[in-house]
Amino acid sequence: MTDKQAPARVRRSPEQVREAVHQAVIDLLSDPDGEDLNIPAIAQRAGVNHTSVYRRWGSLDALLADMVTTRLERDSPLNDTGSLRGDLLAWAQASVASIRTPQGRALVRAVVLSMPNSTQAQDERAQHFRRRMRSIEQIRERATARGEDPPPLEQILDQLIAPFYVRAIFGIDPPDHGYPELLVDRLLGDRN
Amino acid sequence: MTDKQAPARVRRSPEQVREAVHQAVIDLLSDPDGEDLNIPAIAQRAGVNHTSVYRRWGSLDALLADMVTTRLERDSPLNDTGSLRGDLLAWAQASVASIRTPQGRALVRAVVLSMPNSTQAQDERAQHFRRRMRSIEQIRERATARGEDPPPLEQILDQLIAPFYVRAIFGIDPPDHGYPELLVDRLLGDRN
DNA sequence: CCCCAGAAGCAAATATCTGTGCTTACGATG
DNA sequence: CATCGTAAGCACAGATATTTGCTTCTGGGG
DSSP: OOOOOOOEEEEEEOOHHHHHHHHHHHHHHHSSSOOOOOHHHHHHTTTTOOHHHHHHHOOOHHHHHHHHHHHHHOOOOOOOOSSHHHHHHHHHHHHHHTTHHHOOOOOOOHHHTTSOSOSTTTTTHHHHHHHHHHHHHHHHHHHHHHHOOOHHHHHIIIIIIIIHHHHHHHTTTSSSSHHHHHHHHHHHHOOO | SSSSSSSSOOOOOHHHHHHHHHHHHHHHHHHHSOOOOOHHHHHHTOOOOOOHHHHHHOOOHHHHHHHHHHHHHOOOOOOOOHHHHHHHHHHHHHHHHHTTSSSHHHHHHHHTTTTTTTOOTTHHHHHHHHHHHHHHHHHHHHHHHHHHEEEEHHHHIIIHHHHHHHHHHHHHOOOOHHHHHHHHHHHHHOOO
8 A cells, every 4th residue: 555546646745846836947947848837837847836946936036046055055065174275176177067067067057047026126136146155155264264365256256156157157168187187276276 | 900909929020029038138147036948938028939949949058058159149230459468458347348238148057058968978068158259369360460479278268268157156246447458457467 | 543734736817928920121233 | 982801909718837834854963
């Protein structure tokens, strides 16, 4: 009596629904053939009633933001390597590896899509960005605590984060060999 | 008899409609309060019947692509300064100036939004990118013709284009002073 | 073991978007 | 100035997306 001869469809717990919906978003963004992202499609792919999605998240933006936050935290281990250079390199390596997969690129695109579309006072967008850059700020804080002098966040943005995002967005594969090292060397090499 | 006592609404020529619709897209992306971008909203803002938009462009993606192409070409003069460095600097200065305005940032975001959402063979996305980078390739070609040795497109992507795009997307203002020079110097300074 | 709060599923109503047939104005051409 | 092709506008007809009222299940505390 493990399953009751597959009755229409079993009801799942909130956490299962949440995970299934998140995964459906990634699947739709990465895998298929150009359908556009909307809540009915997501719900169907997740095998969840669309009303559940509407009631829980309310809008596609909110769903994307929730998914992105969850996944970014889950996928960045961020263990302390003992040096600024090591931490940055680990971050770059993980990031480059991730954007080699369609799912990884989809996650980055979701970050962009989840940015508040409006916001005349663009502070909100900048805050959104800060939240996404939490891990980089932690690397900087640890470096400072060690007595190292990390580059300002803006420079890390320009030389490390930006190439990673833009390549993911435009689907430009990073060079095969030594790319994370190249970016980190450029960043730490000359400190203008 | 210049205007007939403002009858419901005068019909405009195709070119006027096109321009009005393009402008409406930029307005909706930059200015207002978070409404999402869709064809009825664009048509209403442009003062155009929505069927005209559907018939001419067919989809939001196509409209965005058309608008982006038109505006990017119009807004990049690309006069030959006589040197690679001068051309890159001019490009960077124009780009940085443009993303200081909400409309400029909106245009960049539209570039991202107009990227094909699907495309398992991501070649199409890369081609889309190439088309957008036409001006940069022209700068490289001119430099080669002069006997200069421009950096590969990939490096220009990482060090010049990427910071520009990411800042526009996340709404991070560039540093007030000397930012274009900083980026170009970094790019041309060390040639790893 | 029973009860309750919270959330999922279902069905149906509403709102919104997308597409079609037709009419009418614009502007180019002769 | 007359004619004609193109594209805009209008009204209406699907097709989709969003929301609501209600029922039913799940899991945690008494």
